[in-house]
Amino acid sequence: MQTQTSPSRPFAAGEAIVALRGGSRPAGDNSFAEKYGCSIQDCFEMGGPNLQSEQRILHIKMPEGMNTEKALAEMSKDPNVLYAEPNYIYQLDPDIATDTPPAQTTPPSPGTLIPNDLDSRLWGMNNTGQNGGTANADINAPEAWAIHTGRADGPIIAVIDTGIDYRHPDLAKNLWVNPGEIAGNGKDDDGNGVIDDVFGYNAFDNSGDPLDGNGHGTHCAGTIGAVGNNNLGVVGVNHQAQMMAVKIFNDKGETNSAAILRGIEYATKNGATITSNSWGGGPYSQAQRDAFAASPALHIMAAGNNGGDNDKKPNYPSNYELDNSLAVAASDRRDKKASFSQFGKTTVDLAAPGVDIYSTLPNNRYGSLSGTSMATPHVAGAAGLVASAFPELDAAAIKAKLLEGADKLKGWESFVVDGNRLNLEGALKA
Numbered sequence: 545m546q547t548q549t550s551p552s553r554p555f556a557a558g559e560a561i562v563a564l565r566g567g568s569r570p571a572g573d574n575s576f577a578e579k580y581g582c583s584i585q586d587c588f589e590m591g592g593p594n595l596q597s598e599q600r601i602l603h604i605k606m607p608e609g610m611n612t613e614k615a616l617a618e619m620s621k622d623p624n625v626l627y628a629e630p631n632y633i634y635q636l637d638p639d640i641a642t643d644t645p646p647a648q649t650t651p652p653s654p655g656t657l658i659p660n661d662l663d664s665r666l667w668g669m670n671n672t673g674q675n676g677g678t679a680n681a682d683i684n685a686p687e688a689w690a691i692h693t694g695r696a697d698g699p700i701i702a703v704i705d706t707g708i709d710y711r712h713p714d715l716a717k718n719l720w721v722n723p724g725e726i727a728g729n730g731k732d733d734d735g736n737g738v739i740d741d742v743f744g745y746n747a748f749d750n751s752g753d754p755l756d757g758n759g760h761g762t763h764c765a766g767t768i769g770a771v772g773n774n775n776l777g778v779v780g781v782n783h784q785a786q787m788m789a790v791k792i793f794n795d796k797g798e799t800n801s802a803a804i805l806r807g808i809e810y811a812t813k814n815g816a817t818i819t820s821n822s823w824g825g826g827p828y829s830q831a832q833r834d835a836f837a838a839s840p841a842l843h844i845m846a847a848g849n850n851g852g853d854n855d856k857k858p859n860y861p862s863n864y865e866l867d868n869s870l871a872v873a874a875s876d877r878r879d880k881k882a883s884f885s886q887f888g889k890t891t892v893d894l895a896a897p898g899v900d901i902y903s904t905l906p907n908n909r910y911g912s913l914s915g916t917s918m919a920t921p922h923v924a925g926a927a928g929l930v931a932s933a934f935p936e937l938d939a940a941a942i943k944a945k946l947l948e949g950a951d952k953l954k955g956w957e958s959f960v961v962d963g964n965r966l967n968l969e970g971a972l973k974a
């Protein structure tokens with residue numbers, strides 16, 4: 545993909561994301577494309593109560609030699625166009641790797657359920673003061689698991705990331721399996737537009753194989769739902785789960801607006817009710833905002849890792865501030881804000897463990913990473929566990945339980961709304 549940069553954000557040269565007002569399709573789409581000599585690459589239909597109007601978003605390719613910015617300016621003035629924006633290019637933040645301390649034994653305590661794979665390095669799940677932490681600076685996972693551990697037929701949680709190593713022995717059982725798709729026959733058996741999409745979707749390549757060659761998405765997936773109590777590796781927030789792999793980034797951590805829109809659309813159309821988004825930092829994109837808003841799912845979003853204040857300098861997508869989204873900062877094993885974590889007294893909703901997080905990595909490995917990327921799947925996992933325990937709840941009700949059940953921590957009031965840090969037990973009891 546050829547790229548340009550202007551004024552500060554890179555975008556794909558000769559491409560655009562254009563929202564057309566509602567109306568007849570494909571006639572309207574085709575006449576728009578014809579008018580500008582463009583070809584249609586993707587078409588997204590959007591509507592619902594969170595959008596001002598029904599709209600269709602086209603990803604288009606311009607003819608050779610057309611100036612992208614001039615064309616965007618011209619299209620923006622077209623009466624059929626709601627907005628036209630570049631196909632922005634995104635780069636995933638590099639992972640912050642950390643040392644993994646040796647495991648210790650964890651003494652069980654009353655009123656808890658301690659699975660046989662609650663590795664002591666999972667301080668975010670259960671902190672007894674191991675490895676220099678503060679006792680109970682955690683999400684009270686064993687207390688929550690005494691109530692509920694998730695269901696194999698629980699809510700579909702889309703991990704919108706670099707894919708998932710769906711062959712990992714500590715993840716495979718907890719992957720969503722597309723019920724209407726036959727693997728490897730070269731056919732789109734369920735007619736959802738993607739061939740052989742068994743465990744999810746590769747939105748970057750528009751293929752049915754979301755295998756993770758990067759590691760970021762596999763690490764996030766392990767926190768949400770590594771198989772629990774299987775005498776192996778680690779335990780996720782959900783011991784049983786249905787995680788859908790939605791690969792929007794290639795293995796180098798690169799993506800673009802069109803791939804992100806394809807990923808959000810796939811997750812929504814194929815039944816995900818929770819999405820985990822450990823990425824961001826791009827410009828404001830109306831199309832991206834509308835795609836999240838039009839989906840009925842609850843979208844959990846990372847606040848970002850540059851240490852800044854999101855109230856002053858917005859971070860997207862976490863700053864779209866939708867009723868069905870929740871922005872997450874990172875706390876450490878002493879319940880302090882991670883130095884890298886972005887924050888926002890009004891724009892970041894909740895803190896969660898995000899420093900030295902031990903989880904799954906591709907090729908049957910495990911390791912520790914730090915970032916709001918690691919905090920986000922704790923919250924997405926919690927949303928999944930709440931939805932599994934209370935299947936009748938919608939996105940807003942799940943969000944309310946997560947916030948009501950949170951620990952209100954002193955010193956955090958200036959960093960996140962109400963000084964909230966995730967408490968899994970609290971969320972189930974709220």
Ligand SMILES: [Ca+2]
Binds near residue numbers: 669670683
């Ligand atoms: Ca605890």
Ligand SMILES: [Ca+2]
Binds near residue numbers: 732733735739740741
């Ligand atoms: Ca299919």
Ligand SMILES: [Ca+2]
Binds near residue numbers: 731740
């Ligand atoms: Ca097939």
Ligand SMILES: [Ca+2]
Binds near residue numbers: 661714770771773779
């Ligand atoms: Ca396990």
